[in-house]
Amino acid sequence: MKDYKVYELHSKEKIRFGLSLKLVVAFLVISLPPLAILLYLNLQANRTALQTEAYKSLAASSQLTSQRLNGFIEYNLGVISAEANLPIIARFLNLSPEDQEKPHHRKHLAETLTSLMDKNRLFLSSYAILDITGRNIYDSDPSHIGSDLSKRCYFRQALETGLAFASDAQFDQDTGKAFLYFSSPIKAPSGRIIGVLRARYSATVIQQLILQDTGLLGPGSFAMVVNSQDLILAYGIFSHGGVDKMMFNPIKRISIEKMQTLQEMRLYPPHMDGNLYNGIMDLRKGLQNANTVQPFFTTSLPSTGEKRFAAALTHTEKVPWRVVFFQPQNAFLASEKRNKKSMLYLSVIAAVFVSITALSLTRYLSRPVRELTRVAKRISQGDLSAVYIPKTRDEIGVLADTFNFMTRRLRKRIEMEKLLSAISRHFISLDAGDTTIAIDAALQEIADFAGIDRCLLFQIADPDNGCFVMTHEWSRGTWPKIHDSLQSVPKNESAEIIRLIDEDQKMEIIDSEKSQDALARFWQNRGSRSVLCSGFTIPGNFYGFVGFESIRIVRHWLPEEFYLLHMTGEIIRSTLERQQVEKDKAIVEEQLRHSTKMEAVGTLAGGIAHDFNNLLQGVSGYIQLLLALKDENHEDRQYLEKANNALNRSAKLVQRLLTLSRKSQSSFKPVDINEIANSTIDLLQHAIPKMITIKLNLTPELPVVRADANQIEQVLVNLVNNAVDAMEGAGRLTMETGMFHMVAQPYATLLKLEPGDYVLMQVSDTGMGIDEKTRQQIFDAFFTTKEVGKGTGLGLAISYNIIENHGGHIACYSEVGEGTTFKIYLPVDTETKACELPDTKVRKDRLRGTETILLVDDEEDIRETSKKFLSTCGYNVFTSASAEEALERYRAQEEEIDLILMDLGMPGMGGEKGLAAFLKYDRNLKIIIASGYSAHRIAKAPQDYGAARFVTKPYDFVQLNKTIQEVVGGD
Numbered sequence: 028m029k030d031y032k033v034y035e036l037h038s039k040e041k042i043r044f045g046l047s048l049k050l051v052v053a054f055l056v057i058s059l060p061p062l063a064i065l066l067y068l069n070l071q072a073n074r075t076a077l078q079t080e081a082y083k084s085l086a087a088s089s090q091l092t093s094q095r096l097n098g099f100i101e102y103n104l105g106v107i108s109a110e111a112n113l114p115i116i117a118r119f120l121n122l123s124p125e126d127q128e129k130p131h132h133r134k135h136l137a138e139t140l141t142s143l144m145d146k147n148r149l150f151l152s153s154y155a156i157l158d159i160t161g162r163n164i165y166d167s168d169p170s171h172i173g174s175d176l177s178k179r180c181y182f183r184q185a186l187e188t189g190l191a192f193a194s195d196a197q198f199d200q201d202t203g204k205a206f207l208y209f210s211s212p213i214k215a216p217s218g219r220i221i222g223v224l225r226a227r228y229s230a231t232v233i234q235q236l237i238l239q240d241t242g243l244l245g246p247g248s249f250a251m252v253v254n255s256q257d258l259i260l261a262y263g264i265f266s267h268g269g270v271d272k273m274m275f276n277p278i279k280r281i282s283i284e285k286m287q288t289l290q291e292m293r294l295y296p297p298h299m300d301g302n303l304y305n306g307i308m309d310l311r312k313g314l315q316n317a318n319t320v321q322p323f324f325t326t327s328l329p330s331t332g333e334k335r336f337a338a339a340l341t342h343t344e345k346v347p348w349r350v351v352f353f354q355p356q357n358a359f360l361a362s363e364k365r366n367k368k369s370m371l372y373l374s375v376i377a378a379v380f381v382s383i384t385a386l387s388l389t390r391y392l393s394r395p396v397r398e399l400t401r402v403a404k405r406i407s408q409g410d411l412s413a414v415y416i417p418k419t420r421d422e423i424g425v426l427a428d429t430f431n432f433m434t435r436r437l438r439k440r441i442e443m444e445k446l447l448s449a450i451s452r453h454f455i456s457l458d459a460g461d462t463t464i465a466i467d468a469a470l471q472e473i474a475d476f477a478g479i480d481r482c483l484l485f486q487i488a489d490p491d492n493g494c495f496v497m498t499h500e501w502s503r504g505t506w507p508k509i510h511d512s513l514q515s516v517p518k519n520e521s522a523e524i525i526r527l528i529d530e531d532q533k534m535e536i537i538d539s540e541k542s543q544d545a546l547a548r549f550w551q552n553r554g555s556r557s558v559l560c561s562g563f564t565i566p567g568n569f570y571g572f573v574g575f576e577s578i579r580i581v582r583h584w585l586p587e588e589f590y591l592l593h594m595t596g597e598i599i600r601s602t603l604e605r606q607q608v609e610k611d612k613a614i615v616e617e618q619l620r621h622s623t624k625m626e627a628v629g630t631l632a633g634g635i636a637h638d639f640n641n642l643l644q645g646v647s648g649y650i651q652l653l654l655a656l657k658d659e660n661h662e663d664r665q666y667l668e669k670a671n672n673a674l675n676r677s678a679k680l681v682q683r684l685l686t687l688s689r690k691s692q693s694s695f696k697p698v699d700i701n702e703i704a705n706s707t708i709d710l711l712q713h714a715i716p717k718m719i720t721i722k723l724n725l726t727p728e729l730p731v732v733r734a735d736a737n738q739i740e741q742v743l744v745n746l747v748n749n750a751v752d753a754m755e756g757a758g759r760l761t762m763e764t765g766m767f768h769m770v771a772q773p774y775a776t777l778l779k780l781e782p783g784d785y786v787l788m789q790v791s792d793t794g795m796g797i798d799e800k801t802r803q804q805i806f807d808a809f810f811t812t813k814e815v816g817k818g819t820g821l822g823l824a825i826s827y828n829i830i831e832n833h834g835g836h837i838a839c840y841s842e843v844g845e846g847t848t849f850k851i852y853l854p855v856d857t858e859t860k861a862c863e864l865p866d867t868k869v870r871k872d873r874l875r876g877t878e879t880i881l882l883v884d885d886e887e888d889i890r891e892t893s894k895k896f897l898s899t900c901g902y903n904v905f906t907s908a909s910a911e912e913a914l915e916r917y918r919a920q921e922e923e924i925d926l927i928l929m930d931l932g933m934p935g936m937g938g939e940k941g942l943a944a945f946l947k948y949d950r951n952l953k954i955i956i957a958s959g960y961s962a963h964r965i966a967k968a969p970q971d972y973g974a975a976r977f978v979t980k981p982y983d984f985v986q987l988n989k990t991i992q993e994v995v996g997g998d
Contacts (some may be wrong), residue, residue: 910941
């Protein structure tokens with residue numbers, strides 16, 4: 028309130044710094060600095076252009092001279108190489124020293140070398156022939172004959188590389204003159220190097236070459252050639268100085284010691300006891316920059332009378348020389364002063380014009396701005412009905428229209444917030460059963476408010492086909508509802524909609540008739556011209572959109588309309604989310620009750636099965652002994668075989684109970700689902716009534732899965748048997764395989780699967796189907812719809828546990844009168860490797876044994892029957908009722924006992940601790956573990972605990988004999 032009163036006080040004060048004055052100042056401030064900057068930039072650009080042009084000219088001249096020098100060097104390298112191959116020179120070197128001194132040989136050679144020198148008498152001063160030791164055996168300058176030149180660079184380089192060589196400038200120690208040396212190896216016909224041919228040129232040839240290009244750049248320009256020792260080898264001048272003044276002078280200071288070293292190497296003028304540097308130029312820094320950054324630089328040359336020079340540098344290729352061309356800045360910047368005066372006059376005229384224009388415009392512009400300010404004050408005081416009617420269509424008029432539009436949108440925004448608040452309050456207190464009515468009412472309210480032809484809410488909630496399956500739609504009276512079109516959106520359009528939601532984007536179509544987009548065509552077919560949709564995601568990643576549609580009129584959507592859609596979607600999303608959470612809570616509670624029930628049933632089944640296996644082993648042992656004693660034609664044998672078959676069925680029932688409790692041992696290996704499907708049909712086709720048609724649709728070349736083939740076959744057998752029973756003797760049984768790719772969370776939520784690739788198996792029948800209540804209970808243990816005595820209620824419960832244990836999922840889809848389909852999803856094995864089966868063959872001569880076996884089991888029947896059978900196979904058998912007793916006996920008779928067959932579940936120490944005790948006493952002892960509890964860790968990996976094998980009770984005596992033979996025969 029205090030701030031508002033202060034604003035009221037200031038709003039009544041008179042304007043002291045008016046808009047007219049501010050506009051004049053603003054025009055001057057805005058226009059004059061840019062003029063000054065423009066002037067400066069123009070001058071700089073002009074200067075840069077002149078300097079760049081000068082650099083280009085210098086660089087062109089420098090490159091041209093460098094090319095001349097390179098051409099001169101390359102030409103003479105080629106010449107000296109060709110001359111060294113003249114036969115007369117090689118023949119002379121092959122002569123003996125005495126023959127070389129003979130006048131006719133030397134005369135003939137002298138004539139040849141003289142003719143070679145005639146090509147360039149101006150600069151070519153001598154030829155010399157050096158033998159392989161570096162001695163000068165012939166020289167057109169007789170004073171050097173006999174000299175030892177083995178340390179000269181031109182001799183060493185030609186001899187070591189076998190190629191022609193061009194030297195840097197070298198100074199004669201006597202005369203102080205500079206020479207260039209070209210040398211090439213002389214080779215015998217066999218290719219062996221026998222000497223070196225050397226040509227000497229006066230270094231003044233460099234001066235002659237650069238003078239040809241020096242005068243191209245105008246007065247004050249000059250050029251020089253600098254070698255690697257920073258000596259000026261040549262100096263081309265146009266209008267000042269003299270050649271002798273600069274020739275062979277250094278461009279920087281060097282120490283006396285270094286100068287003496289260079290003199291000894293003939294790379295510096297001799298007989299100089301002081302430094303030759305005379306300070307005529309400062310090129311060191313410029314040359315350094317040109318070598319490392321760019322081939323241009325600016326330098327000062329005090330001796331020339333000019334303050335600054337532009338320079339360009341080029342390196343020669345064959346010798347380490349730098350060709351540098353110079354041009355005075357005054358020569359190429361002469362037009363810069365004239366440009367400065369012109370630009371100054373122009374800037375003054377422009378400033379005067381801007382000032383006059385500013386004064387003229389302020390009166391015209393300030394009046395509508397003041398009127399607009401008065402309207403703004405009324406709005407700031409709460410009067411949203413205040414408007415300003417513009418009299419012109421210029422920027423002020425557009426500003427006024429924008430201002431008026433802003434106030435209308437502000438009024439609309441306030442009304443919209445009130446509407447959203449009312450809808451939100453209504454949804455907060457909403458019951459689940461009233462959701463549909465409330466959503467329809469909300470859509471009608473926001474559509475009426477926004478003046479929309481059609482308003483809708485649609486969701487994607489079907490994991491199988493990705494189509495829109497739930498729709499709320501409100502349409503104005505003249506436009507019909509066509510929500511059925513949303514039920515058949517093509518998958519590519521629905522995928523594009525999901526992508527827009529994931530990227531948090533809106534879907535906006537201004538004119539569907541002019542757009543070529545697939546989504547636009549879909550909305551056009553629906554009859555909509557303009558569309559605006561806002562997406563949202565419900566937990567479980569069920570996607571949805573709230574949308575506005577304009578039927579025949581092209582509509583440009585406003586941000587407020589998108590905000591209205593977005594907030595409406597958020598209100599509906601939160602409501603659906605709350606209801607989804609309540610549904611998920613109920614599902615989780617039901618799953619928890621089911622899991623608790625299955626765990627209790629499994630624990631009971633596992634305990635019963637474990638004890639029952641021991642009882643079956645005793646009965647099985649007696650039956651197997653009786654069968655072994657009866658002849659093939661004995662009248663009692665058929666009854667014993669039937670009893671044995673019944674016992675085997677009982678053992679399988681026990682195994683099913685263990686599978687239900689997940690306490691049976693599973694053997695997971697890479698398997699082909701198609702092979703299992705084929706083998707299952709082959710197994711059951713004779714038991715399936717002829718009136719039932721069997722149809723196989725197996726997708727070829729499916730990837731393998733890691734599974735227990737027997738357990739998967741058991742699942743398929745259960746499903747096929749249930750399908751046959753459901754069809755009551757007539758119908759069609761279909762078994763299909765294929766691939767399923769899990770890509771979205773909706774699928775994972777409903778199917779309880781992780782995203783990835785799965786092999787899909789389907790078993791379908793044409794029976795009467797089942798209702799929803801029955802379908803929800805079919806995987807419960809002991810639940811059956813069959814008559815008493817015809818079903819145990821374990822088949823589907825065991826199948827459910829098997830598939831879950833494989834990391835997959837089994838689901839049932841059925842409708843009354845429409846048949847039933849079971850779908851099995853098994854994860855693809857992405858790391859399959861070739862599996863090698865162990866060689867379990869037993870030699871025929873080892874079917875009977877002579878070894879001594881210690882049988883350890885707490886069941887007397889098992890000890891008696893097993894001992895009786897093993898004794899008939901030739902074994903010597905001792906028995907013990909506990910691990911403690913067996914350990915004591917082994918210690919007393921360890922030399923006689925070859926193998927121990929021991930049960931896991933025994934009183935006292937038990938089989939597990941007994942195994943550890945035996946191995947602690949004798950690490951090489953062979954022990955076979957037997958148990959009806961095949962899920963024990965020793966059963967899964969007996970070798971990891973020191974056991975040789977594991978056999979499951981009830982075991983077959985013949986198979987037990989083979990296992991014993993494998994163990995004792997491993998020696």
